[in-house]
Each structure stands twice: as C-alpha cells, then as structure tokens.
Amino acid sequence: MTTSSSRTKEHALAHYRAEFPIFEEKIYLNSCSLGALSTRVEQRVADFHSMWHARGASAWYDVWWEALGELRDGYAQVIAARPSEIALHASVSTATAVLASTIDYRSRPRVVTTSLDFPTVAYQWFVKRPAGVELVVVDSPDGISVPVAAIAEAVDDRTALVATSHVFFTSGAVQDIKAIARVAHENGALCFVDAYQSVGQIPLDVHDTGVDFLCAGGLKWLLGGTGIVFLYVRDELTKELVPTVSGWFANERQFEFDLREIVWHSDARRFEQGTPALSSVFTQLGGLEIIREIGVPTIRDVVSDLTEDLITGAQSAGLKPKVHPHPDCRAAIVMLPHDDPGGQVKRLADANIIADARPGHVRLSPFFYNLKEDNVAAIEVLTA
Ligand SMILES: Cc1ncc(COP(=O)(O)O)c(C=O)c1O
Known part of the structure; x- marks a missing residue:
C-alpha cells in the first residue's frame, strides 16, 4: 500500500502517512484500538535506550526527570489545562483507582455510569459494592448514545460521582460532557470523564x-x-482530596525516604503512584509532538471528513453503519453491524487491512494518516 504523490495530495495531512511504516504493507483502520507507530516515536525510544546505555541511572537526575515534566506539560496543553492539574499513570484503571480512593462514600454512596462506558471505569466502583457503594448503570436506548436527561434522572443527592466517557468506544458517539458536568454539580456530585477515545481527535478545553x-x-x-495515561484533576479540587491508594511519587518529599510521613504534593502529582515506565514516556512524547505540531482542530477537520466518507461509502454499498444521527456528534469510530464480525475482520486481514471486531460489529476507525482510498478498499472487502 505505497503512497503515490497523487494520493498524498488527497488531504492536508496525507503527507504524514510516510511517517507511519505500517502503510508500506497494510491499510490500518484501527486507531481506536491502538494508534499506528511512527518513525518519530521509534527515534525517541531509540534515543532513550542510547541514554540508558550511556548514563544508566544518572540520567534520572536531569534528562529523565525533566521528561516527566515535559510530558505533564504536553498533556496539559492538548486539553488546555495547567500542568499542575496533570498526574501521570500507567492506565485508566490505575488512575481511576486512585481517584475512587479519594471519595468519602458514607453520605453519598452512589456512582452513576452508563451501559456504553468502558468496563474498567465501572469496575472501580463495582468492586466497592461490599463497602456499600452503589453503582448505577444508565442504559442506552439505542446502543449509540445516552440522553443527558436519563443521566440526570439517575443523579441525586446521594450521588458522589458521575463517571462516563467523552466518546463512547462502543459507538463513536460524542457526549455533551459540559451538560453532564452541570447535572452532576447541580446535585452536589463530582464528574469524571474517560476521554481516552477523544483526546487527540476531538478538540477539548477541559476548563470550559x-x-x-x-x-x-x-x-x-x-x-x-x-x-x-494522564489524570486531570481540577486545581481547585486537588487540595480537598486525599488518596487512600498511593505511592512515593505522591509525596512532595519523596527523596527524604521517610516511610512515616507523606507530605502530599499540592498539585495533581498527589494522585500519582510509582515510577513511570520511561520507554512509554518517550513513546508518548514522540506521539504528542506530532499531535501538537498538527493541532487537534486540524486533525478533527480531516478526520471528520474521512469518517463521513466512510459512513456514506458504507451506506451506498448497502451496509448499515450504527452511528450517531448528527455528524457533529460522531467521532472516528464506525460500527458496522454483522453476524460474523470476527470472520469479516479475518477477511480484511487477508486483504492486508487491519480492523477490529466488537460484539455484533466490525469496527473501523480512520485517523489523519488514512486516505479515502483506505475506506474504499475496506468497504470493497466487506461487501465482496
Ligand atoms: C474508553 C476507554 N477507556 C479505557 C480503556 C482502557 O483502560 P486501561 O488503560 O485501564 O486499560 C479503553 C481501551 O483500551 C477505552 O477505549
């Protein structure tokens, strides 16, 4: 699947495709599972390994420590937050486990989520049921989205938290998180958003x-x-919250090694745990460099166009994409109902097209390195 010069003119970001070697052999349409690996990222990781060879642990004292700060800054910029509002974590699971540990559930035992959210988020509260936490799951009427009114109905003065997604991994639908945060706050509850499927493809001003x-x-x-991953915690809230799941990176005086005392960081680092995986830190710094160089609004324009092209192409070929009715509320995840999604994904793989399956659906997700011809190729296989 080489990229000819005429193809690279297809959209404003098509030239970035050359930075992603997977396209030399394959068509990649599975970014909502795992973004493609770029040569820029490979270089950052190679540099990290060279540094490890050259300096061993002494690199911690300048380059590597600074890289953690650089990453918190980079994450903050991409969501228009302050660096002091960013904690680094290994996964959404570990980040939400620490967040869940800061809440006092005695007078507010309820946590409200939805049936379309990613399970690992709900599990943080599911496992606390023996301690009296009530997990309320608001159902989706159509498997695509959940009305804000239905969430509002479930939130009351016994609710500690509303925990839901910005973009549903199940349908690609974009939720109105501003309205959901308002519902939570009107009831005295807090609001957590799992934005794993949105940050990088949907512009976000987190304070707004x-x-x-x-x-x-x-x-x-x-x-x-x-x-x-990162956990954003609104600055004004940080000092009110004390984790009961923690680690030495939460301690402002971590290098005093005093096991009898934790002096909590006054910023979001109080929600961190242990030593970050440096190779992942450098991988992410390389990826963020590309995202910030392009800018998320530009990515959104190009990717929306590719997504709409995929949806209309699929519809014209007789497929029935299960997507949000309003294009503005669609992210780059296109679910195509099928009786044998695993079989279809295998057929795509045999044609050198990487996609994914979820129960009852083939899932395609284009990003800025895709071209409309990738959509055409996938639809051809799916309808052959
Ligand atoms: C919306 C969403 N949240 C969370 C996760 C993963 O969570 P964790 O980092 O705990 O593996 C995924 C997928 O990998 C996801 O799509």
Whole structure:
C-alpha cells in the first residue's frame, strides 16, 4: 500500500502517512484500538535506550526527570489545562483507582455510569459494592448514545460521582460532557470523564467543560502506545482530596525516604503512584509532538471528513453503519453491524487491512494518516 504523490495530495495531512511504516504493507483502520507507530516515536525510544546505555541511572537526575515534566506539560496543553492539574499513570484503571480512593462514600454512596462506558471505569466502583457503594448503570436506548436527561434522572443527592466517557468506544458517539458536568454539580456530585477515545481527535478545553476529573493517554489518538495515561484533576479540587491508594511519587518529599510521613504534593502529582515506565514516556512524547505540531482542530477537520466518507461509502454499498444521527456528534469510530464480525475482520486481514471486531460489529476507525482510498478498499472487502 505505497503512497503515490497523487494520493498524498488527497488531504492536508496525507503527507504524514510516510511517517507511519505500517502503510508500506497494510491499510490500518484501527486507531481506536491502538494508534499506528511512527518513525518519530521509534527515534525517541531509540534515543532513550542510547541514554540508558550511556548514563544508566544518572540520567534520572536531569534528562529523565525533566521528561516527566515535559510530558505533564504536553498533556496539559492538548486539553488546555495547567500542568499542575496533570498526574501521570500507567492506565485508566490505575488512575481511576486512585481517584475512587479519594471519595468519602458514607453520605453519598452512589456512582452513576452508563451501559456504553468502558468496563474498567465501572469496575472501580463495582468492586466497592461490599463497602456499600452503589453503582448505577444508565442504559442506552439505542446502543449509540445516552440522553443527558436519563443521566440526570439517575443523579441525586446521594450521588458522589458521575463517571462516563467523552466518546463512547462502543459507538463513536460524542457526549455533551459540559451538560453532564452541570447535572452532576447541580446535585452536589463530582464528574469524571474517560476521554481516552477523544483526546487527540476531538478538540477539548477541559476548563470550559467544567468536569472535575478527566483521563486519556497514549494508546489511541495520542499515538503514544501502551502504558502511559494522564489524570486531570481540577486545581481547585486537588487540595480537598486525599488518596487512600498511593505511592512515593505522591509525596512532595519523596527523596527524604521517610516511610512515616507523606507530605502530599499540592498539585495533581498527589494522585500519582510509582515510577513511570520511561520507554512509554518517550513513546508518548514522540506521539504528542506530532499531535501538537498538527493541532487537534486540524486533525478533527480531516478526520471528520474521512469518517463521513466512510459512513456514506458504507451506506451506498448497502451496509448499515450504527452511528450517531448528527455528524457533529460522531467521532472516528464506525460500527458496522454483522453476524460474523470476527470472520469479516479475518477477511480484511487477508486483504492486508487491519480492523477490529466488537460484539455484533466490525469496527473501523480512520485517523489523519488514512486516505479515502483506505475506506474504499475496506468497504470493497466487506461487501465482496
Ligand atoms: C474508553 C476507554 N477507556 C479505557 C480503556 C482502557 O483502560 P486501561 O488503560 O485501564 O486499560 C479503553 C481501551 O483500551 C477505552 O477505549
């Protein structure tokens, strides 16, 4: 699947495709699972390994420590937050486990989520049921989205938290998180947003949304691979929250090694745990460099166009994409109902097209390195 010069003119970002070697052999349409690996990221990781060879642990004292700060800054910029509002984590699971540990559930035992959210988020509260936490799951009427009114109905003065997604991994629908945060706050509850499927593809001004906590990371739309995410915590809230799941990176005086005392960081680092995986940190720094160089609004324009092209192409070929009715509320995840999604994904793989399956659906997700001809090729296989 080489890229000819006429193809690279297809859209404003098509020239970036050359930085992603997977396209030399394959068509990649699975960014909502794992963003493609770029040569820029490979170089950052190679540089990290060279540094490790050259300096061993002494690199911690300048280059590597500074890289952690650089990453918190980079994550903050991409969601228009302050660096002091960013904690680094290994996964959404670890980030939400710490967040869940800061809440006093005695007078507010309820946590409200939806049936379309990613299970790992709900599990943080599911496992606390023996301690009296009530997990309320609001159902989706159509498997695509959940009306804000239905969420509002479930939130009451016994609710501690509303925990839901910005973009549903199940349908690609974009939620109105500003309205959901308002519902939570009107009832005295807090609001956590799992934005793993949005940050990098959907522009986000986190302060404007009013949410209290937000998570995203490298794996998908930030091109940074596995093992690195961030937890945003609104500055005004940080000092009110004391984690009961922790680690030495939460301690402002971590290098005093005093096991009898934790002096909590006054910023979001108080929600961190242990030593970050440095190779993931450098992978993510490389991916973020590309995302910030292009800018998320530009990415959104190009990717929306590719997504709409995929949807209309699929419809014209007789497929029935299950997507949000309003294009503005669609992200780059296109679910195509099928009786044998696993079989279809295998057929795509045999044609050198990488896609994915979820129960009852083939899932295709284009990003800025895709071309409309990738959509055409996938639809051809799916309808052959
Ligand atoms: C919306 C969403 N949240 C969370 C995760 C993963 O969570 P974790 O980092 O705990 O593996 C995924 C997928 O990998 C996801 O799509």
